[in-house]
Amino acid sequence: xxxxxxxxxxxxxxxxxxxxxxxxxxxxxxxxxxxxxxxxxxxxxxxxxxxxxxxxxxxxxxxxxxxxxxxxxxxxxxxxxxxxxxxxxxxxxxxxxxxxxxxxxxxxxxxxxxxxxxxxxxxxxxxxxxxxxxxxxxxxxxxxxxxxxxxxxxxxxxxxxxxxxxxxxxxxxxxxxxxxxxxxxxxxxxxxxxxxxxxxxxxxxxxxxxxxxxxxxxxxxxxxxxxxxxxxxxxxxxxxxxxxxxxxxxxxxxxxxxxxxxxxxxxxxxxxxxxxxxxxxxxxxxxxxxxxxxxxxxxxxxxxxxxxxxxxxxxxxxxxxxxxxxxxxxxxxxxxxxxxxxxxxxxxxxxxxxxxxxxxxxxxxxxxxxxxxxxxxxxxxxxxxxxxxxxxxxxxxxxxxxxxxxxxxxxxxxxxxxxxxxxxxxxxxxxxxxxxxxxxxxxxxxx
Amino acid sequence: xxxxxxxxxxxxxxxxxxxxxxxxxxxxxxxxxxxxxxxxxxxxxxxxxxxxxxxxxxxxxxxxxxxxxxxxxxxxxxxxxxxxxxxxxxxxxxxxxxxxxxxxxxxxxxxxxxxxxxxxxxxxxxxxxxxxxxxxxxxxxxxxxxxxxxxxxxxxxxxxxxxxxxxxxxxxxxxxxxxxxxxxxxxxxxxxxxxxxxxxxxxxxxxxxxxxxxxxxxxxxxxxxxxxxxxxxxxxxxxxxxxxxxxxxxxxxxxxxxxxxxxxxxxxxxxxxxxxxxxxxxxxxxxxxxxxxxxxxxxxxxxxxxxxxxxxxxxxxxxxxxxxxxxxxxxxxxx
Ligand SMILES: Nc1ncnc2c1ncn2[C@@H]1O[C@H](COP(=O)(O)OP(=O)(O)OP(=O)(O)O)[C@@H](O)[C@H]1O
Ligand code: SF4
Ligand SMILES: [Mg+2]
Numbered sequence: 003x004x005x006x007x008x009x010x011x012x013x014x015x016x017x018x019x020x021x022x023x024x025x026x027x028x029x030x031x032x033x034x035x036x037x038x039x040x041x042x043x044x045x046x047x048x049x050x051x052x053x054x055x056x057x058x059x060x061x062x063x064x065x066x067x068x069x070x071x072x073x074x075x076x077x078x079x080x081x082x083x084x085x086x087x088x089x090x091x092x093x094x095x096x097x098x099x100x101x102x103x104x105x106x107x108x109x110x111x112x113x114x115x116x117x118x119x120x121x122x123x124x125x126x127x128x129x130x131x132x133x134x135x136x137x138x139x140x141x142x143x144x145x146x147x148x149x150x151x152x153x154x155x156x157x158x159x160x161x162x163x164x165x166x167x168x169x170x171x172x173x174x175x176x177x178x179x180x181x182x183x184x185x186x187x188x189x190x191x192x193x194x195x196x197x198x199x200x201x202x203x204x205x206x207x208x209x210x211x212x213x214x215x216x217x218x219x220x221x222x223x224x225x226x227x228x229x230x231x232x233x234x235x236x237x238x239x240x241x242x243x244x245x246x247x248x249x250x251x252x253x254x255x256x257x258x259x260x261x262x263x264x265x266x267x268x269x270x271x272x273x274x275x276x277x278x279x280x281x282x283x284x285x286x287x288x289x290x291x292x293x294x295x296x297x298x299x300x301x302x303x304x305x306x307x308x309x310x311x312x313x314x315x316x317x318x319x320x321x322x323x324x325x326x327x328x329x330x331x332x333x334x335x336x337x338x339x340x341x342x343x344x345x346x347x348x349x350x351x352x353x354x355x356x357x358x359x360x361x362x363x364x365x366x367x368x369x370x371x372x373x374x375x376x377x378x379x380x381x382x383x384x385x386x387x388x389x390x391x392x393x394x395x396x397x398x399x400x401x402x403x404x405x406x407x408x409x410x411x412x413x414x415x416x417x418x419x420x421x422x423x424x425x426x427x428x429x430x431x432x433x434x435x436x437x438x439x440x441x442x443x444x445x446x447x448x449x
Numbered sequence: 450x451x452x453x454x455x456x457x458x459x460x461x462x463x464x465x466x467x468x469x470x471x472x473x474x475x476x477x478x479x480x481x482x483x484x485x486x487x488x489x490x491x492x493x494x495x496x497x498x499x500x501x502x503x504x505x506x507x508x509x510x511x512x513x514x515x516x517x518x519x520x521x522x523x524x525x526x527x528x529x530x531x532x533x534x535x536x537x538x539x540x541x542x543x544x545x546x547x548x549x550x551x552x553x554x555x556x557x558x559x560x561x562x563x564x565x566x567x568x569x570x571x572x573x574x575x576x577x578x579x580x581x582x583x584x585x586x587x588x589x590x591x592x593x594x595x596x597x598x599x600x601x602x603x604x605x606x607x608x609x610x611x612x613x614x615x616x617x618x619x620x621x622x623x624x625x626x627x628x629x630x631x632x633x634x635x636x637x638x639x640x641x642x643x644x645x646x647x648x649x650x651x652x653x654x655x656x657x658x659x660x661x662x663x664x665x666x667x668x669x670x671x672x673x674x675x676x677x678x679x680x681x682x683x684x685x686x687x688x689x690x691x692x693x694x695x696x697x698x699x700x701x702x703x704x705x706x707x708x709x710x711x712x713x714x715x716x717x718x719x720x721x722x723x724x725x726x727x728x729x730x731x732x733x734x735x736x737x738x739x740x741x742x743x744x745x746x747x748x749x750x751x752x753x754x755x756x757x758x759x760x761x762x763x764x765x766x767x768x769x770x771x772x773x774x775x776x777x778x779x780x781x782x783x784x
Contacts, residue, residue: 336562337558337559337562337563338563338565338566340518340523340555340557340563341555341557341563341625341628342565342576343523344521344522344523344550344553344555345550345551345555345576345577345581345628345632346546346547346550346551346577346580346581347576347580348580351580355576356565359565359567360565360566360567
């Protein structure tokens with residue numbers, strides 16, 4: 003059995019290794035699923051935001067969290083004219099009067115966060131005219147005004163100042179409240195029941211059409227909630243997984259492998275090569291990584307691939323070189339390397355095939371625990387506002403949350419979700435790394 | 450495996466010839482200040498014919514391994530010359546040096562250290578073949594199998610996938626020997642090949658080396674500190690002392706009529722019934738081995754020599770003097 007396979011077999015005896023591997027496997031599965039389900043261009047497109055999110059509430063928490071805490075926060079309800087019946091009440095001389103009723107069955111006692119009516123008219127020259135009325139389950143009818151509708155119209159009912167002053171409170175509260183004089187209750191409650199939006203449309207052309215959709219925004223959404231731009235956090239949190247893993251892995255591989263090979267070359271060639279590598283390392287060790295990244299990000303570009311490149315380049319002559327050097331130095335005298343020279347192995351072959359593989363098992367634990375540090379680095383950069391401009395990442399979610407004072411406004415989910423994923427990543431790799439350390443570093447094994 | 454036809458070397462010319470070969474290691478302080486040198490090999494003359502087995506005998510630290518490494522081209526000689534098949538080793542570069550490395554096999558003292566711990570037997574034996582561009586893979590595997598069979602590790606399938614730590618010391622050394630043979634060399638340098646093995650397997654390994662050497666008409670330079678192991682396994686003995694060869698003779702002649710007082714002392718220790726005296730670490734003749742950084746003037750053996758003649762031995766360096774058929778000794782007593 004090869005030393006590697008033996009090590010893996012021994013690894014199975016450590017529960018922490020198994021748990022760590024399970025976490026890592028779950029993260030990898032999520033990453034793979036995400037990349038397949040939401041291809042990269044689509045993810046970028048989605049995260050740019052805009053219209054596709056218009057039916058999602060702003061800053062809605064996850065549904066399960068609310069239910070878990072015993073809440074009954076409303077979800078978003080919609081009613082579309084496509085599903086409702088449109089009755090033509092009168093027609094003369096090319097002018098038609100249509101009546102559409104959009105009904106929502108509202109089961110909650112808490113109020114919606116917003117109420118918006120989206121309109122879309124199809125006409126030749128003369129825009130249709132629509133009059134809107136609201137009917138509560140108790141039969142009370144509240145006029146919501148009237149307007150001409152262009153190709154795209156949007157009536158923010160909950161933003162209607164006039165309506166607000168007429169109702170004496172925010173429209174999304176007033177329209178759903180128990181009947182009675184405003185402001186008498188301590189904490190007003192919504193009246194569950196069937197609410198209707200009555201649209202009376204006047205078409206001035208024989209063929210003109212009007213499509214309408216009423217959206218009663220909830221306070222919670224989906225598994226992960228939404229942000230200030232109504233974007234579903236699931237997109238960012240899902241896509242953050244492959245980005246984080248790729249960044250961490252590539253940075254760890256890039257720095258470890260190059261550092262190891264350079265350290266081995268220094269040890270093998272010795273003399274001025276070794277001295278040069280040592281001096282470069284010492285200079286590099288006093289260069290601060292984060293400020294340099296901030297500088298590059300501010301002056302040049304915050305592309306995640308550029309950041310990765312800078313991290314790897316600055317990581318090549320890192321303190322690791324000194325450690326690897328100490329481990330590699332005894333190999334210079336190793337009999338099998340002398341034998342390799344004697345049968346004619348070239349210097350690069352000795353470095354890559356005889357020196358590097360010898361200390362790889364010792365390095366594996368360090369390597370595994372290095373991955374999450376780079377994941378955290380990427381997140382830190384994003385929190386500092388140096389996240390990738392287009393890719394959704396965990397760090398960028400945290401950045402948005404911070405910029406929007408999420409904690410101050412009580413949107414805990416916005417901070418906790420990406421933080422939990424970061425911690426889970428750190429935990430998974432750390433648990434595996436520690437177990438690997440015990441398996442591959444004989445000095446620790448007896449402890 | 451078939452022996453290669455002898456190349457280049459003119460008939461009658463030895464396969465390997467060293468004249469006044471020197472390998473000095475510079476001692477430096479802070480990496481650049483020269484503070485002296487260790488004269489590990491200091492004027493060695495030797496010849497080795499194709500198909501001949503010779504032993505180099507000497508106490509610990511006399512420069513045996515340094516001599517072997519110099520002959521392997523692992524150390525650049527700092528003076529003198531060694532020729533292999535008539536070609537000066539110091540001038541070999543690039544492809545010629547690589548070709549030379551294929552023609553010389555190396556068997557080290559510590560078989561466990563000589564095998565990469567992360568390679569299985571197949572891989573360890575494949576390395577030299579890959580380095581020398583032996584292709585295709587099937588050909589490499591055929592040669593690995595043949596080499597393993599040659600060293601008595603048949604069937605090859607049994608050790609093929611094993612790692613060094615899963616083999617016994619004797620098996621490890623057999624694998625090392627197989628690796629030394631796999632490029633079909635003309636010469637084997639075996640540096641104390643049995644001193645780290647259990648006494649029970651030493652004879653097996655020495656017999657194996659001798660058999661292979663005879664069958665393939667290889668030149669063998671067997672380096673040892675133990676004169677008791679030369680009799681059946683070599684044709685000629687070179688006695689090394691303080692970086693030099695002080696006596697050369699056919700094995701029987703040396704064991705029966707040693708001409709140099711140092712060789713005599715080594716033999717006397719062999720005859721000593723106290724086995725502790727045959728042990729390696731104890732300097733066989735009384736006194737300290739000479740310092741290679743500051744060798745004694747005149748005959749290097751004079752501080753320990755019972756016959757030392759004041760005014761001669763401590764002033765003049767004795768040359769190698771012929772004392773019989775193929776027998777030389779560097780001692781003023783033979784002048
Ligand atoms: N690379 C080197 N640099 C400096 N000194 C060396 C080097 N290699 C060997 N020496 C010195 O040269 C001397 C001879 O060493 P060498 O290993 O050749 O002796 P040896 O006869 O093989 O001894 P042993 O029986 O212990 O193997 C020793 O004093 C050793 O310290
Ligand atoms: S030359 Fe003198 S000191 Fe040297 S071995 Fe001969 S007798 Fe002894
Ligand atoms: Mg030695």
